[in-house]
Amino acid sequence: MDRRIFCRTAIAAGVAASYPLLGACSRSEPPVASSANTSIRGISFDGAELELEKAALKELGDAMTGPVILSGHPDYDGARSIWNSMHDKRPALIARCLNNEDVSKAVTFAAERDLLVAVRGGGHSWPGKSVCDDGMMIDLSQLTNVTVDTEAQRAVAGGGALLGHLDQASLPHGLVTTAGVVSHTGVGGFTLGGGFGRLNRKYGLAVDNLRSATMITADGKILTVNSDEDADLFWAVRGGGGNFGVATEFEFQLHPFDRNVLSGNIVWPFEQAKDVLEFYAEWSAGLSDEMYVGPVITTTPEGVRIIMTDVVYNGDPATGEKELAPLRAIGTPIADDVIVQDYTVLQTNLDVPFGHGIRSYAKNGMVKAWSQGLVDTMLDADDPRIFIGSHVAGAAVKRVGELDTAFPHRNAEVMIVIAAGWMDPAEDDGLIAACRDYHKALEPHVGGYYTNIDFDGSRAASNYGPAYDRLSHIKGRYDPRNLFRLNSNISPA
Ligand SMILES: Cc1cc2nc3c(=O)[nH]c(=O)nc-3n(C[C@H](O)[C@H](O)[C@H](O)COP(=O)(O)OP(=O)(O)OC[C@H]3O[C@@H](n4cnc5c(N)ncnc54)[C@H](O)[C@@H]3O)c2cc1C
Structure with missing residues (x-):
């Protein structure tokens, strides 16, 4: 087995060939706001129906450098498609911004009308916050420089x-x-x-x-x-x-x-997961800042449940080899491709398994300390459709003061992600329920969650803890009417 094993894991199944097609509709006059010949229906951020008048659409379209794309434009479907295809939404208009002034004009247009706004950066919002029905998508996809x-x-x-x-x-x-x-x-x-x-x-x-x-x-x-x-x-x-x-x-x-780093994956059959995780829970507490080792539990398309670790040593490879040696001595790995190689190999090896067009659901939780209860719960993860990944923190992340930035989980050792990926909409309910059940079991062992993967949206105050009050006052100062609400939302004070 080689590094491609990870590209053939459960979440990858059926995904690779799933890139969404760009809108194929073609017309002699593509619908853009500057040539709008009718008013269109929109929705306010409070859910009220709005009429977006033809003259106002034309004014916005003429004022912006980038196009304001309407339904039926050849680029409309491509622009509104985001990574997670569960979120198939149709904005009333898509302001494809090419500079700061375009964004300012689009924001002003929306704010003057109370129009619902979604902001699209890279389009990887798991819970689909970067697209909306009947509102305005502020599309930054051209600002990639x-x-x-x-x-x-x-x-x-x-x-x-x-x-x-x-x-x-x-x-x-x-x-x-x-x-x-x-x-x-x-x-x-x-x-x-x-x-x-x-x-x-x-x-x-x-x-x-x-x-x-x-x-x-x-x-x-x-x-x-x-x-x-x-x-x-x-x-x-x-x-x-x-x-x-x-x-x-x-x-x-x-x-x-130095981009040539000791990096790769070590893979064991799931039968050895107890040994690996119990060892990791103790060993990882003493790792250097240079060493990143993140455990993952997943299933290969052949149906083999595995535990693996994602490894990067950001320093002298020989020193890294020594630090890694105790992990390598655990059990009998079925693959170990941790070698000195270009950093981008690992940085891109999940691009295909996590490709665009997948349907996906995820929950996550912050782990403050490894415990036997956490390990046991992770080992109970016997549903082969579920992927359990980890984003390891600690070290430099932990050394920043709790309130020095608005990020609220400085004391987390690791962020665990429970996810499933599939293609068939008929599987939505079953897989969402499976992720939620698994997360419920994990909940006693985690505290707080990563706002970037927040489907729920109602627990921001408790999740931000002592940072929330200040965040709420700053929100009140810069966005008192909560125009920017499609996110893990902070109420304006
Ligand atoms: C496949 C995959 C891998 C991931 N891996 C990691 C990882 O390794 N580490 C990690 O920390 N997270 C990871 N995440 C989570 C990731 O941080 C979030 O999904 C993040 O929101 C994606 O940003 P985006 O710009 O692509 O998303 P978008 O869908 O464009 O936006 C997500 C949210 O951010 C807002 N937003 C985006 N850009 C801007 C902007 N320029 N200005 C204002 N608001 C903006 C949007 O309004 C929306 O609320 C991953 C997610 C996916 C789907």
């Missing part, structure tokens, strides 16, 4: 850039910052909610590397936010999600990095 300042060791990424764009722009200069595990995930949503990645034990979360952002707030203002300017807002966007406006640019700290 990343520039690197090698001297200052900074990268500036557009609000619609993908994590792969960030890695691809930085790595050739021997620089890197924390990015997540699937390269087609958006920098936008990923960063605003926290941003876990395989290098976060050394460099911190994405929010810990954020140095400034360009934000378009609900009043249409274009703000540069950093620790000197609009510092409260800068605090809030480092963990508060999309609550505070549209981010069109993110400036990240980069770090010198």
Whole structure:
């Protein structure tokens, strides 16, 4: 078995060939707002029906540099399709923004009419918050540019850039910052909610590397936010999600990095999972900042239940080999492809199994400390359709003060994700129920959840804990009418 085993796991089954087709509709005059010949129906953020008048649509369409796409346009279906195809929604209009002014005009149009707004960065919202029925989608998918300042060791990424764009722009200069595990995930949503990645034990979360952002707030203002300017807002966007406006640019700290890293997967049959997890629960507490080892329980398409670990050692490979040796000595792995290889190999090896067009549901929980109860519950995961992944934190993530950023789970050792992926809508109910049941069993062993994977949306206050009051006041200042509500929503104070 080789590294491709992970590309053939349960969540991958049937997914690879599932990229959604771009809208095939073609007309001589594609429907865009600037040539609208009729008013269209919209919906307010309170759920009231609205009429979006022809003249207003035309005015917006004429004012924006990018197109305002209406239903029937050849790009409409492609633009409204997001990663999780369970969320098949039809916005009244899609403002495809090409610059800050476009975003400002789109936000102002929506705010003046109380129009429901969804903001699409990379489109990887698991719970589908970046698309809506009958409202406006602010589409940042064209803002993918990343520039690197090698001297200052900074990268500036557009609000619609993908994590792969960030890695691809930085790595050739021997620089890197924390990015997540699937390269087609958006920098936008990923960063605003926290941003876990395989290098976060050394460099911190994405929010810990954020140095400034360009934000378009609900009043249409274009703000540069950093620790000197609009510092409260800068605090809030480092963990508060999309609550505070549209981010069109993110400036990240980069770090010198040798892209040839000791990395790969070690795989055991599930029968050995008890030994592996019990060992891991103790051993992982003493790992260096350089070592990232994340356990995963999944099933191969051949039906073999496995436990595996995702490994990256961000340092001298020989030192990493020594630190990893005790894990390798556990049980009898059926595969071990942890070798010195280019960092992007691991950073892209989940791109196909987690490909666009999948139907998927996920729950997650923050683990403050490994316990026998947690291990036993994970071992009870005998439903082969369920994938249990982990995003490991600790180390540098934990050393940031609890209220230094709005990200609320500094004391978590790991974030566990329970997920299923499928293609047939007939399976929706069964698999959603299976994920929920499994999460229910896990709940006594976790505390809080990652807002970026929040389907529920009603527990933000308890999840943000002591940060919530400040977040709520900042929300009240920058978005008093809660225009930006399709997210893990913070109520304006
Ligand atoms: C396959 C997959 C892999 C993942 N891997 C990781 C991982 O390794 N680490 C991790 O931490 N998380 C991971 N996640 C979770 C991820 O952080 C969230 O799904 C995140 O919201 C995705 O961002 P996006 O821009 O692609 O999403 P979108 O669907 O575009 O948006 C998600 C939310 O963020 C808001 N938003 C997005 N961009 C902006 C912006 N520029 N300005 C304002 N608001 C914005 C949207 O309004 C929406 O509420 C993963 C998710 C998936 C589906």
